[in-house]
Amino acid sequence: MSWRWLRFFVIGFTFLLTPLMVVAETHALLIQGLGGEAWYQRQFDEQVELIGESLKGVIDEAHLTILDVSAARREAVVEWFDTVATGSVETDSVLIIMVGHGTFDGQEYKFNISGPDLTSGDIRENLDRLAVQGKVLLNTSSSSGALLELLSGESTTLLTATKNGNERNATRFGRFFARALGDTGADLDKNQKISLQEAFDHAERATSDFYDEEGLLATEHAQLSDSSGAQLAARMTLANLGGAESLQHSPELTQLIEERDQIDREVESLRLQRIGMSDEDYQFVFQSLMLELISVQDEIELLERGDVE
Known part of the structure; x- marks a missing residue:
């Protein structure tokens, strides 16, 4: 038996003895x-x-x-x-x-x-x-x-x-x-x-x-x-x-994210102060903050998609 055929035989035999690898998902x-x-x-x-x-x-x-x-x-x-x-x-x-x-x-x-x-x-x-x-x-x-x-x-x-x-x-x-x-x-x-x-x-x-x-x-x-x-x-x-x-290092995006985080903090603070506010005052401030938050988030999404001139 030639070395080439012996090599093929050994490789094939080894393959048969090796369990099939199961890929974990x-x-x-x-x-x-x-x-x-x-x-x-x-x-x-x-x-x-x-x-x-x-x-x-x-x-x-x-x-x-x-x-x-x-x-x-x-x-x-x-x-x-x-x-x-x-x-x-x-x-x-x-x-x-x-x-x-x-x-x-x-x-x-x-x-x-x-x-x-x-x-x-x-x-x-x-x-x-x-x-x-x-x-x-x-x-x-x-x-x-x-x-x-x-x-x-x-x-x-x-x-x-x-x-x-x-x-x-x-x-x-x-x-x-x-x-x-x-x-x-x-x-x-x-x-x-x-x-x-x-x-x-x-x-x-x-x-x-x-x-x-x-x-x-x-x-x-x-x-x-x-x-x-x-x-x-x-x-x-x-x-x-x-x-x-x-886009993490884009100064414009970084600034917008900081603005969004600041609005989030203001909303959190507002919730903590709600007990001492009238419903009318609370809803007015809350809705104002939400509109501002939506506007900033829309700008962030535009930048992330690259839809800016």
């Missing part, structure tokens, strides 16, 4: 809850858009489901779990991100969506159906910290905007988390990618800074719990910064 679900008020709805719209665009750059769109506020219903969420339960393998991972409002009555957590709310029981039951190794749940809502106890023992990496179910005020964490996915400052290891851990850490610092700068008592304390021991938060990439043109 990440199955992602992004859920947008009800805003209740126009201002919150606009905040959630922006957050879901930013998070969704980032995920499209790192996750196969065939495995990415985004349920906006009109599509987010309990049956749609259960249907997603049905699909993943039958279409995933053990080496896969799942990522569930919930953006919205939540409540906790001391026994059960509820995420506010159209129709019946999504409960902590629903979440636990459906997570139990998945045989995948990696499970990650990020919940940016008020009272989301209740899940740390209610889902304990689920071998799931949990990231919540609050430390327990009793932190019931609307949160700022989600806004900072969504924006972190496009912020090079969140990329601590400078690899042009932002991991779940990096985005969480960046948002946690920004949230704390917000309360400090406004002189407010912090009503939310984000938490990360990894009972799986797999350090999925550090290994899971949520954003790819490389290769895309960025």
Whole structure:
């Protein structure tokens, strides 16, 4: 037998003995809850858009489901779990991100969506159906910290905007988390990618800074719990910064973003002062700020699309 044929034989035999490589997939679900008020709805719209665009750059769109506020219903969420339960393998991972409002009555957590709310029981039951190794749940809502106890023992990496179910005020964490996915400052290891851990850490610092700068008592304390021991938060990439043109350094865009953030802060301050204002005065100031916010946001979107002369 010639050396060439022997080489082909060895390669072929080795191939037959080597198990077929299974490519691990990440199955992602992004859920947008009800805003209740126009201002919150606009905040959630922006957050879901930013998070969704980032995920499209790192996750196969065939495995990415985004349920906006009109599509987010309990049956749609259960249907997603049905699909993943039958279409995933053990080496896969799942990522569930919930953006919205939540409540906790001391026994059960509820995420506010159209129709019946999504409960902590629903979440636990459906997570139990998945045989995948990696499970990650990020919940940016008020009272989301209740899940740390209610889902304990689920071998799931949990990231919540609050430390327990009793932190019931609307949160700022989600806004900072969504924006972190496009912020090079969140990329601590400078690899042009932002991991779940990096985005969480960046948002946690920004949230704390917000309360400090406004002189407010912090009503939310984000938490990360990894009972799986797999350090999925550090290994899971949520954003790819490389290769895309960025307008971050455009002075005009930077100024507009600062203006938008300032208006956001003014709206937050207004809400805190509402008790001492008449409804007429509150609505007048609130609507004025919203019109200003819409105008600035429209200018930002024009710049981001490049539709400026």
